[in-house]
Amino acid sequence: MNRIEQKFRELKTKNKKAFIAYIMAGDPNLKTTYELVLELERRGVDIMELGVPFSDPIADGPTIQKAGLRALRNKVDLKDILNLVKQLRKRTELPLVLMSYLNLIYCYGIERLIKEARDKGVDGMIVPDLIPEEAEDLLKIAKANEFSTIFLASPTSTPERIKKIAEASTGFIYYVSLTGVTGTRDKLPAGLREAVLKIKEITPKPVCVGFGISQRKQVEEILKFSDGIVVGSAIVEIIERNINKPDLVKKVGIFVNRLSG
């Protein structure tokens, strides 16, 4: 059992839900990312997603696009991020997940990446432009290495597809709350609760909801029916607003603390 599965087991016994935070690795630099991960763990984050910057992030809205550009200006790549995780592992057992577009993984070599990532302490990955049907090789390698593969389900996924997605997912299933790209929204989409409950009828695996979440009351609402939530753009916006300020890490920590409750 890897750290993600352990975490969900632990949360379940405590009757708690997972708060998952996303930040772009290398935004504004790797040293800050290192400090942010440790700070956010102290502030109640259960699982950390580290974004890998890509030139053409088609599933992301403007906030994360800009964060990616900032990281790319620092020439941050997968190798740097794996090394960052290695450093973090000296200080924390927080479950760490990579969120990367497929071409970066493909160019690195799928097997090489999964093995190195696992060795350095990464627990799994989310690939927004990969669907289970195209993931045969990756799934085999991930399974052999006890590396979690978290697939996305969306409002347009049919029950048959949800089944496939649930089968291929280890750790948890990432439910995309809306049809759209990442980014904060004022309102939760209609029918979210029903959609999540439907997935939970199909699979016993944890279902976490992401995309569009930025307010405490949204978090509270979603945690009533899901196993966890993912917050990305809202956190990245705080980072963006506090770039070059000495108390960036603290400010992000306070914000996340307020969200996670």
Next chain:
Amino acid sequence: MLPDKKGYFGEFGGRFIPETLVYALEELEDEYNKAKRDKKFQEELDYYLQEYAGRPTPLYFAKNLTQFLKGAKIYLKREDLLHTGAHKINNTLGQALLTLRMGKKRIIAETGAGQHGVAVATVAALFGLECVIYMGEEDINRQALNVFRMKLLGAEVRAVNAGSRTLKDAINEALRDWVTNVRTTHYCLGSVVGPHPFPMLVRDFQAVIGKETKSEILKQEGRLPDYLIACVGGGSNSIGLFHPFFKNRQVKFIGVEAGGWGLSSGKHAATLEKGKVGIFHGSKSFFLQEKGGQIKLAHSVSAGLDYPGVGPEHAYYKKIGRAEYVSVTDKEALEGFKLLSKSEGIIPALEPAHAIYYVTKLAPRLSQDKIIVICLSGRGDKDVEMVSKILSGM
């Protein structure tokens, strides 16, 4: 016949997209498969291709150019004579009819040179669809005339400021729109790129170019040509010409990519010569990319070729050796542009001007009984202003 069920041409192709879009791609694939078997759909498409777009287009023997080059006989497949001025309308008519069949009321598209954008805006006007076109800001500057045409046709043109502000970024933005409005919107992709079924579907709609060419050359020459030559950006006009000749092994295919400032300059769009295999914009194919997999910026004087990827079927043709891919620089393309204008009284678009220049090198090396067909994929009106600027600056 390729692609296989999962949309692969050999190892290339597939469907690499966010989960939200799977539903729309399956819907499109199902509708297309139904339409293909529906005689009415085919008749309707044929009607519009003939009465509205102006098909069949002539296969014109370029006598002056042939005499000037003193070699193989050169024929031009005159896609430039189509309504809207380029081959793009073949595909947009087909996809617009599919959009209507799917009951969708909104159509979006990316455009580079603006030819595809104009062709989409045109069919949107014709069939009463709401239309949004994404176009890189750099391209908006280079192709002001086409931007104005799209607006006249009732489309909204949205400028894309991200990245290289060209075709690649316009596709990113169109994909983001599609993910958001997937239930009501059809994404009318303009080339043989993207996730399955687009490379197959766009090829099938463009294959009318090759099918007509085949019967026309048989009528005029009594035999098949020796060479088919076309420019390759994403690769839709070239696949359209090549595909119906796939099994005619004696017919050689040459795809001409944009060499930009030269292949060693790094400023080019020669994906098949200089790119590496990767997975981007929905399919596995060749892409211009950094070692770590970041997508590079392409460069070409012609906006329609300025794309760092290429359709998976071309990647397959290259891999199995069915087609040869070469490149022609910006400067050489301008030579081709001027030569065809002067010798035949036909001003080509800068995209096929690449193919024309290549033929000026190839034809003289061949004997006079050989036959070359060039796909003249579009007319040059859209480029005249920019070419005049370049020539006066040179």
